[in-house]
Amino acid sequence: MAERYFLMTAKKSIPIKDKLTPSKLIKILPFDNTKHSTKAHKHNGYLELVYLFSTTGTHEIDGKSGEIQNPFLLVIRKNAVHKWTLRTPVEGFVILLKNEFIANSLDLEIGKLIEKITKIDHLELQNITTLKTILEILATEENPIVIEGLFKSLLAKTVESNSPTESKLRVNLSLYDSFMDLLINEHKIINSVAHYANLLNTSPQNLNASCKKYTDLSSSEIIANHLIKEAKRLIYYTQKSMSEIAHELGFSDKSNFSKYFKKHTGHTPKAFKQTIN
Template sequence: MAAKQYNLFRYFISRRMKNNAIPMVDICSVTGLGSSEIMVRRFSEYLGEHTNLCHLHRHTFYHLLFFTRGAGTHTIDFEHFPVHRNQIYFMVPGQVHVWQFDDAPEGFIVNFSPSFFESFLLRPDYLETFPFFDGVARIIDLPPSAGVEGQLEELLNHSPGRPDVLRVLLLRLFQTVETYVKPVPRLPVGHYNYLILKNLRKLIDQHFLTLHRPSEYARMLYITPNHLNALCKEHLGLQAGELIRSRIALEAKRLLINFGMSISEIAYALHFNDNSYFTKFFKKQTGLTPEEFRKQHQ
C-alpha cells in the first residue's frame, strides 16, 4: 500500500475509533451541584440519577466506591470482582469499568478531578504514592473496625463550600485504607529508579501504538535496554516488553467491545499490518482469539 493511501486509511481508522469509543464521563456531568472538582454522594441516589453508568464507560476523574450493601459483579479493565459489604475500590482517569448488581446496592461514591489536590499539595505526584492509585485494578476488603464508613459519612455531611477541609478528610481516608493494603516492596518515592519506572509507564501510555520495543523506551529514558529490563524485572516482576505488550492487549480489549469496528480495522488501529499476527498476539496475551473475546462481551 502506498504511503499516502496507508496514511489515509489510518486517518479513517482513527475516526472510526473515536466514533465507536467507550463513553468518557466528565465530572461536570455527574456532580449535579455545579462543582467541577469533587462530588460525594450515597451510591443508591447516584445510581438512580445516572442509570446509563450501568453500561461500560470510563472517567476523566478519580473515582472511589465503598459498599455498605450489595451483591453482583464489578469489572475494571476486564477483570471481574464480586461485590460485597465493606469493599472499597479506587480508579484513576481512563480506566474502563461496568457494574452488574444482583440487588439494590448502597454505599458511598466519591469522584474528584485530577486538579482537586493541585493547589493543596506541594508534590503533584503525591496521590501516586498510594498503592491503589497505580492504575491497576484492585479491590480492598475492609473490616468494620476500619472506620471507613464513618469517615465517608463525615465527608458526605461536610459543607462543599470548604474544599480544603474536604481535601484533608479525603487524604485521611486514603491513609486509613492504605494500612489495610497488603504491603509490597516499593521503591522510595523520588528514588532514581522509582522515577525511571514511573516515567516508563507514562511513556508506554503515550507511545504504545507506535513504539513496541524496550530499546525505544530505554533511549527516551537515557539508559540501556539491559538496565531497563533489569529494573522492571527486579521491581515489577516483569520484563519491559511484557509491560508494553500488556498495554497493547488492554487497548485491544477496549476496541474489541466497540462492535462498529471489524477485527481487521482494530488490527490496523493498533499498528498490526497483518491481521493474523494480531490474532496470534492477542491469543498469546489473553488465551482467547479476538473473535472469542468479542463474543464473550456481545
C-alpha cells in the same frame, strides 16, 4: 477473588461520562441506588473511588471481571473502561477526583496515598466504621481545607485497612506507574523527560504515550506539576529566597524560575507569596 479476562464486544466508540463541572475538582456523594447496572463506559479525565459497604454483584474494569465482596473498594482510573451489575441495594459512597485537586494540594502525602491506591483495581476493606464516618462528613462538607484534611485521612485509613496482596496488584506496572514512583520518591525532581526515560530504559516517546494513556497529560506536564508543587511548598513553608529556591529546583537563575512559575500558574512566585501573606 476469582477473575477472568475477556474481550469486550466491538462498538463504534466507548461512551464517556463526565460527572464533574469544570470548576469542581472533587465530589463525594452517597451511592445512587438507581445505578444498579451500568453499560461499559469511561470517564472524562477523573479518578473514581467507589466504596461499597453492602451489596452483591460483579464488576468489570478494563476487561477484568470479578465478584464484589463486601466491604469493597473499586478503583476506576482515568480512561479505564468499566461497568458493574449489582444485585442487592447498595450502601456506599462515590468519590470523583480530578488531577488538579492533587496538583493544587501542598500536602505531598495525598499524592503518595493516591499512587498506592491506584496501583490496584479493587480492595477488600476493614476499619469500616471509621471509613463510613469520614465519608458521611465529606459528603456534606463545603470547606475546602476540611475536605482536603478529611480526604487525606480517608486515603490513609483505606491503605491501612488492608495491604493489597500480590494478586491484587496489576501484574505489569505501566511506565506511568514507574515514572510516578520516581517523581514521588526521588530526592530531587529533574526537569527532563529524557532523564526519566533513561532511568526507565525506554524512549521519551514511549513514556509520553504511557502518561497520555492514563492521565491525558504529557510527561513534561506531569514533571511541571511536580516542580510547581515543590516550588509552592518551598515558598510557603520556608524562608528561602527566590534565588535559593530557583537553584534548588535546578533553574539557572531566579528570572528563569519566575518565568517558568508564571507560565504554569498564571502569576509570579512573588505574587504567590503575597497571597499567602
